[in-house]
Structure formats: structure tokens, C-alpha cells
Amino acid sequence: MLGVVVFTATLPKTGRVETERPVGTPEEKIMETTNTRSSAFIRLEDDYGANNYHPLDVVLCRGEGVWVWDVEGNKYLDFLAAYSAVNQGHAHPKIREALVEQSDKVTLTSRAFRTDQLGPLYEEMHELTGFQRMLPMNTGAEAVETAIKAARKWGYKVKGVPEGQAEILVFSGNFHGRTTTIVGFSDEAQYKDGFGPFTPGFTLLPYGDLDAVREAMNPNVVGVLIEPIQGESGIIIPPEGYLAGIAELCREHNALLMTDEIQSGLGRTGKLFAFEHEGVRPDVVIIGKALAGGFYPVSAILADDEVMGVFHPGDHGSTFGGNPLGCAVARAALRVLRDENLIENSAELGTYFLDKLRRIDSPLIKEIRGVGLWIGLELTGSARPFCEALQRKGLLCKETHENTIRFAPPLIITREELDWAFERVVELFNDPPASQETDP
């Protein structure tokens, strides 16, 4: 029998137990029973898609705020928020309005022409972050590639590194995306297996070890690429002073500090950017995901003139990067972040939820780590059966790196909704899934 805290909460009228069946859809007429509705969609994915993900078998068809619905009509609390891309909640009405309004005007011009959306986004981003310039792309990985190109070019043109010798320091456990260059400096064997040869010029160091960075610094180092807190690795928080120490070393050795805030940024950790927890100001900040509130892929790098000045027409670009639809959506997503105090909510409710989780006394929990509404619950064994059990209770989470459950709800979540989620987590550890093994 596991010890758990005694907890009572006022339950919102929501959850897995309550079903809402959409009526009259063509699919409903074709698929008669509850099980065939989901399984038919799952079969289509399995039969015709590439097998490159291992999703939970829940087939979603609607989202609103922190809630999502499956094709059976079951309602779930989304505790993943599309890996922090939906920080503003599903289908936020203000972002949707901007999307619809802009799509009635013009959606894509390419950067061959100017639009009335790009300049205002640049200006609003500058006002929000203080960085002089922004270079927009689409996916996170593209923005990371952009940062790598910026650092290399800065290294050759400004720092004076000999051609072809630029070196970028990266870290164990990193996750910066899936392009061939980026997976080439991952230390996750599966991400690389079968995808070589890889781009040279990256030196992998142990995450959290400042001495290793000090020792690796040399005149050819043009930049340090780092997640201030590692998300995919399981919400790994490095020792206090680590990022500040790296910032100092970068200054000493004239190298760029580049923080990947694609997952940690835009409020997730209770600050606009995670680097603020260490009081540093990077030279390049990489953002994506929540920049467009889940409606559209928009990513970017932010930097000042010295770095961004290395780009000249033709050096870099993207057909879709900076398109008017994406810009309008990003502008609305940033307004929502600010106007609805989502960063403050993340800080306050993150602490509230983390405190509650830490009161769960279970031998199956190895460690609980978190900053803001970004929490990793590391178990002594596989997290997958726990995520599946939470799914059955109406709470959608996903395991990361085998043993960790990541909690990252939309930042619009309320205290009552967190209480509701907490009750499910407590139930889970009171009656854990059978396949969980405890380490001796």
C-alpha cells in the first residue's frame, strides 16, 4: 500500500467519466460502436503513415482552452500542451480571430515583397524582449539551424575565426530538433542511427558541468548552444549559476551565448525566457512553438545588430518564414501572453502544483523537478503505463526519456483545474499500473 497525501478538491464537471457524443457526423454513421471509432482512425495512421511516433491511443478531434475531446466524445485535460506550443490554450478566440481576419486578407507573399504584418511583429517583439532584431522561420529546428548559421558567419566575419574552423559547444541530453545537422550533435543514439554522415564543428560537453565549458573554450569557439533547462531530457535543471557562468565564459572568450527557448520560453518557466532565472542576456535567443499559440508554425531567432548584421540578402531565408498569416497569429499570441498574465500564472500555479506533487509519498517516484508550469516526475521505472493510466482518468501526459512524465499544461490553467489533475495523479500512485517495477 502506497502512502499518499489526503486531498480533497472541488471537481469541475469534467473528466473522462463524462462523455459528450457528437451527433450526426458521417464518421458516426459509419462507425457504430465506441471502439471502432477510435480504432478506425488508428488503423488509418498505422496503415498509411510513417511509423515515426508512438502516440497514446487517444484520437482527438476538438480542443478548447485546457480541454480536448476524443472521437468517442470523452473529455480530457491536456497536460502536455503540444510540447508547450499551446501555452495560450487550444483555439484561443483572440488568436483564432487574428488568423481568420488575416486569412481573409493575404496569407502568403513570400519575402519577395513586404507586408503590413512583418514590420509590426518585429517592432512588438523588440518592445517585448529588448532584442534589436528578429529573423523569422517556421519550425523550431529551422530556427536552431538559423542560429548555427548566424554564429558561424559571425565567427568568420566578425570574430575572425579561420575559414572552416568554427566550433560550437553543445551539451549531453540536448534536444534542438531533427534535421541532419542537429541530430548529428545529439547524444541520443536513436536520433542519429542511420542518418550520418553528420555536420562537423560541434563539441559535446556534459550538461551542468561549468569546468567542462571552461576547458573546451578556445579561439575557434564561436558559440555555445544550450537549453537553459532541458525539456525533452525530462525537465533537467542545471546547477544554480551554471548559465551565468557560461555567459561569463562566453564574454571572456568572445563567443556567442545562444539559448534555445523553443520549449522553455514564452512563459513556460514562469518568466518570459528561462535564461532570466540566471540574470543573463544571451546573444541569440531561439524561439518557436508558443510563438503562434498552436495555430501555425512560427519560429525565430532574436539578436542585436552585431550578430544579425552578418546576414545579407540571399544568405538565408524561407518561403514561408515571416509570412503575413504567421505574423498576424504570432502578434495575437504574444498579446494573449501579455494581456492574460500567463507568465505570472505559470510562476504562481507552477509553485502551487509542484508543492502539492512533492507531498505525494510514493516509492515509485524517484524525483520531482520543475520550474513554473513545467514539471518532470521521474519514476523508478517506465513512465508509459502511468501515462496510459492517466489517460484513462482523463489526464493527457506523455512520457519523455522512458522514465519521466512531463507535466506542461496550457498556461491559462486555473487552480481548480490543477486540483482536479492532482487528484488523478494521487489516484494513480494509490493504485499504480501493474507493470511498474521499483528499483531495489
Ligand SMILES: Cc1ncc(COP(=O)(O)O)c(C=O)c1O
Ligand atoms: C528545445 C527545443 N528545441 C528545438 C525543438 C524543435 O522544434 P520543432 O519540432 O518545431 O522543429 C524542440 C521541440 O521539441 C525543442 O524542445
